[in-house]
Structure formats: structure tokens, C-alpha cells
Amino acid sequence: MPKQTFFNLPEDKKERILNTAIDEFSKYYYHKASISRIVKNAGIAKGSFYQYFEDKKDLFKYLIGRAGEEKMKHFNPIMTNIDNVNFFEVVRAMYITGIRFAMENPRLQQIADNFIRDNDTRLKQEILGDNIPKSNEMFISMINKGIEKGDLDPSIDVALTASIITNLNIAISDYFIKEVKGKDYMEMMPLVDKMLYILKNGIKSKKEGEK
């Protein structure tokens, strides 16, 4: 956590510092991001930085935490209905909010991306604690419920399906941002539906049987 000194700062200064830090960590991954550059760009002294934050990790943890909170704000409303709606509706809502978040907060999305892809597992452990497996567990329980309710094919492999759904989430965000960037984000809707069609029905021709 940042020191009290940081929270005591006037709002605009806090904002300026965080904004500069977000810029830095969205451009460079953790180890390459530079405190020296941050203080230079934010127009504060090196010493001041260390009056605000314990160290580099302290700042980064704080940013990751804020990004997570921001993302959760969008996801929570979906999760409350989770038991009442069709499985695919939930997945659809998740994909849509995921893309929306990425478009509305490209720098935070980039920071999260860099962080997820970072292979310094010690750093990840220190910063995330044990929040990583939770998302997968949630999917697994969702899939199990989906099978019970009759929404899903009971012969699928649950853990593998969870992994697929997670990866498709990443795939569709990537695909959309690469292919459709700049355009209105409402254009993602048909794309999400095409993705869900495939997830639901597969890609095998319906006209003839399996060879």
C-alpha cells in the first residue's frame, strides 16, 4: 500500500503521478518499467517518490489492484444473476464486458496483459496471492451447473472446457482489438455471437456425418 503521504497529496498531483505510472507500466513490463522515468515524466523528485511508495513493487501492486477493481465493477452485475440465466448468456455477457473494458481502459488492459504474460512467477505470487486459481474454479462450477441444468453436453471434459472458455475470452479480445480497432465497440456484438455459435455448435459440417 502507498504511504499515507501519498494519500494526503492534492488530488491533481496524485492523479498526475498515477497517470504517469499507468503510462509507464502499460508501455513496459514490470522489470523494464523505470521509476526514474516515472519521476521525470511526473515532474517529481526521486526522493518524493519514495515518500509516497515503499518501493517499485508497492506502486505496481497498487495499480494492479486498481485495474482489478475497475474490471470487477463491470463483472459483478453479471455474476449476481449467474444462477437464473442460461449458461451461454453468462459467457456472452462476460465476453462483452471483457471487450468493453479493454476498449474503455486500454492502458489498464495493457498492464493486466503484461502482468498475466510475465513469467516471473514469484512476482505474480507476491502480487496476486492466491486469486489466480479462483477464476478457473468459478468457471468449473459454472460448467457443472450448466450440465446439471441441461444447457451443456454432459460428455464434455469440464476442466478442459473451463480452460477453453478462458482462452476464447482472450482470443476474442485479441481478435477484436486487432481487427476492429478504432471502430465502434458495438461492432463486437456480431463477433461475440459468432464466437458463441462456434462454442455452442462446433465447426463440423451439419450436412454430413463425421468421416
Next chain:
Amino acid sequence: MPKQTFFNLPEDKKERILNTAIDEFSKYYYHKASISRIVKNAGIAKGSFYQYFEDKKDLFKYLIGRAGEEKMKHFNPIMTNIDNVNFFEVVRAMYITGIRFAMENPRLQQIADNFIRDNDTRLKQEILGDNIPKSNEMFISMINKGIEKGDLDPSIDVALTASIITNLNIAISDYFIKEVKGKDYMEMMPLVDKMLYILKNGIKSKKEGEK
């Protein structure tokens, strides 16, 4: 390319240097990997290193190239049959060889992984040139042929499906390495088939219609 001096070295010395370098780049991504550590671990002088390679990038390019060649050795036999066999057979063979490569060459796999995930696009561009889009183009042409032949549902979105198949390739390797590591790699076969089942048929329950 490494300098001639490097290729003139006795085989065991070359081997020792490359081996140490592979170790380093599989543990750390490009910018964090250290030439100083490599020369220390390989037992050669710093100056010698620069008699063998132009610079850090030269060595890395060489390693990426070797890893690529190694991987291609496995893939090429599949690609020659590409027109004669069922679409899903090709995808199946690709997934299997992908996992096999990852298991047989964990360090090379790790280097390729680190590199793909690196977000220094300039470095990527310099090292890969324009080889990146090629793999996607190949998938797209495969999918189009699959539709023509009647293997695939013509209503799918081709580009999106290509992206899905690529991502599922990553997903299954990840999943397999996390879940099944240490065991015999033949255990991946049922997993690949479950994955293909989902890709073919989707995950929707077959008993009742869509809600």
C-alpha cells in the same frame, strides 16, 4: 548470424555455449537475460562472446531460428498431406506434434513462449520479419478448403475460426503441461480428442434445443 569464429569452434565448446544460452533465455525473457551470466556459466570470457556473436540480439535470433527449425521438422510431414486428409485430422496432428515438441524440448518451448509473449514489438519485428502472419494465413486457407470439401460448417466466420484454432492450440499445450506434466506424453491423446470433440460439436446439450 553468429560470426565465422563461432562456427570454427570445436563442437563441444559450441554446444556448451549454446546450451548455456538456451538455459538463460528459457529462464529469463530477452531483456532480462544476461550476457554476463551466460559467459560466466559457459566459462568463457566476455570478449570471447563478442568474437562469436555480433551482439545479444544476434545470439537470440540464432536461438529462435534453431527452435523454429526444430519445430518445423515435426510439422512439415503433416503439411505435405494437407489436401488429402480430413480437416480435423490435420488439426489433430498439429495439436499432437505441438504438445510433443513442447514435451521433448521444454527449454526451446519456453524460449518460444517468452518470445511470443514479449510485448517489445520492434524486437519481434526485427527477429521474425514477416513470418508471423503466415501461420494465420495458412489456417485461413485450410479452413476455406475444409468448407469447400464439406468438412466444415459453411456458416462459421473464417478469420475468427482461424484465431480460435490457434488459441486452442496454445490452450491445449498449456493445459496439458500444467495438468499432466511428468506423465507419459501419450496421455495427451485422449485430451486432444476431447478438445477436438468440442471444436467439432461445441458444448451445447444435444438433448434439447437452444433456449
Next chain:
DNA sequence: CAAGCATATGACTACATAGTCATGTGACCC
């Protein structure tokens, strides 16, 4: 005015990095 306290500062330490270069060493040939 004076004391005290929160905040601000940038030179500095200690360390790591990639890459250079002048000097050695040893084998081979004339």
C-alpha cells in the same frame, strides 16, 4: 515569532548491464 511537522529535493550509493579493446597465447607455415 518560534517550534514542529509534513512534504520536497537531487546528489549519491551500490549494483547491474551491453559492448569495447588492447594485449596475450599458441598453432602453423615460410
Next chain:
DNA sequence: GGGTCACATGACTATGTAGTCATATGCTTG
């Protein structure tokens, strides 16, 4: 012996980093 050439060496340069610390500024309170 003398010359040439390939390879070997590690001290050194230049640059970057995270983090420290003694000092200074300025606001608030008695």
C-alpha cells in the same frame, strides 16, 4: 627464427537501474 592468423582474455567504458539520505522548504499551531 620470424611472421601471420585465429582465438582468448578481463579490465574498462558508458549507461542504466532501485533505493537512500541529509538537507531544505513551507505550512500550521502555540
